[in-house]
Amino acid sequence: MHNPIDALLAEKGVLLADGATGTNLFAMGLESGEAPELWNETAPEKIEALHQGFIDAGADIILTNSFGGTRHRLKLHNAQDRVFELNRKAAEIACRVAAKAGSRVIVAGSVGPTGELLQPLGALTYEAAVEAFLEQIEGLKAGGAEVAWIETMSAPDEIRAAAEAAIRAGLPYTYTGSFDTAGRTMMGLAPKDIHAVADDLPEKPVAVGANCGVGAPDILAALLDMVEARPQATVVVKGNCGVPEFRGAEVHYSGTPELMADYVRLAVDGGARIIGGCCGTTFEHLAAMRRALDEHKKTQPPTIAEIEARVGPMRNKGAAQSGAASAPAGRRERRRGRG
Template identity: 85%
Template sequence: MTNPIEALLAEKGVLLADGATGTNLFAMGLESGDAPELWNETAPEKIAALHQGFVDAGADIILTNSFGGTRHRLKLHHAQDRVHELNRLAAEIAVAVADKAGRKVVVAGSVGPTGELLQPLGALTYEEAVEAFVEQIEGLKAGGAQVAWIETMSAVDEIRAAAEAAIRVGLPYTYTGSFDTAGRTMMGLAPKDIHGVTDGLAEAPVGVGANCGVGASDILASLLDMSAARPDATIIVKGNCGIPEFRGTEIHYSGTPELMADYVRLAVDGGARIVGGCCGTSFEHLAAMRKALDAHTRAERPSVEEVVARIGPLRNKQAAQSGAAEGEGRRERRRARA
């Protein structure tokens, strides 16, 4: 498989991924509960504007508007029979923007979780999950996506299923977990264990890491665990823009461009090779991150205490403070409430 990310890393050292999709689409008029993927057909100019804003801000990697592009997520909008088409359109829109950037911009096909629990916790079999991801990734590849960008994952089996699907389709892949539950994913995966999730598959990942979660400080703490476990790994961090806060019925994120610029510096010092923003990260934030990245010379590896002093307090326990037993109990409580 050709690996455009590795080639660009060799050239630039550290890459800047884009910012938020959902937050920015809501600002463009997307209604809560609507499927962003349907805009690939009905409002392609808005999706193109999203990508263009991030390219103009300096992104080296842009993610397609396809996070919920499996049949399982699209069935909530009666679009389960349009998986290939909507994912192909998502990639085509992003490729058209990248192609006119005047520099190398990698188009990564966003692949989010199915929203289903795999057996034995749920009804979805591993092979059914692989088939659903194959269907999505085939559409992304047909539209020109160069990488399968598996993100915001919680379960080891679902990451493996998505990775196996990417391999079957013939795309290199990355994957990131969301460490939002006492420093672990909701299904109990610790940051230090992210590296071995796809061991034994026919192809290794291009990069692994973390995205989303609860805030910039927490994702940097996760990064320190990941880079300590595998200092040589290509690690991705794509953190939320500060902390989400409800103001009335709307969610606002506390992060300023200055905070996100310092997050980039700490991420690079902590061992990240690909840095971006997740929820709440605007074009303005990403432009500040680009400027910080370009001006930064890698410094001493920070401690969690330094991260907290510069970015703000952790909102969660760290993974070392929470155990698998605690995670199992939390999952059972969530299932009981469902």
């Protein structure tokens, strides 16, 4: 399989992925409960504006508007019979915008969880999950997506099912977990163990890592564990823009452009090769991240104390992993207990 990520990494060293899809589409008028994927047909100009905003801010990788693009998610909107076409259109829109960029921009096909539990915890079989992801990824590939970007995952079996679907479709793939439950995913996967999920598959991921979660400090702690576990791996972090705060009926994220810029510096120092933003990350945030990435020179990995001093306290201090394992000898420390 052609690996566009490695090719661009060889040129640039560290890549900047885009920011939040939902946050920015809500700002454009998406209603709560409405499927963003339907806008690929009904409001393609807004999806184009989303991608253009991130490219203008400096993104090297943009994700298609297809996070909930499996039949299991689209059935909630009576669109389960339109999986292929909605995903194809998502990729076509992103490719159309990327083609006009003044520099190389990779189009990655966003693949989120099905929302179903796999057996034995739920009714979804592994093979049915593979088929659902394959249907989606084939649509993304037909529209021009270069990579299957499997994200916000919790269950190892679901990651494997999506990865197997990408392999069957003939696309290189990445995957990221959301370590939002005491430093692990909701289904108990630890950051240090994420690499092994696809070890016995015939094609290995081009990158693995973490996205979403509970804020910059925690995803940076997960980064240290992932990098220590496999120092040669290409590791992704795509963290939320601060933490969510309710203001009336609306959710706002606490992160400033300055905070997200410092998150980028810490992520580079911690060994990340692909860095982006998740929930709450706007074009303004991403532009600040681009400037920080361009100006920063990598130094030694930070300790947890340094991370907390610069980007705020961790939310999951009771996690089992050290969170600072990749710090040099003499600088290591354990996460403090829950306070």
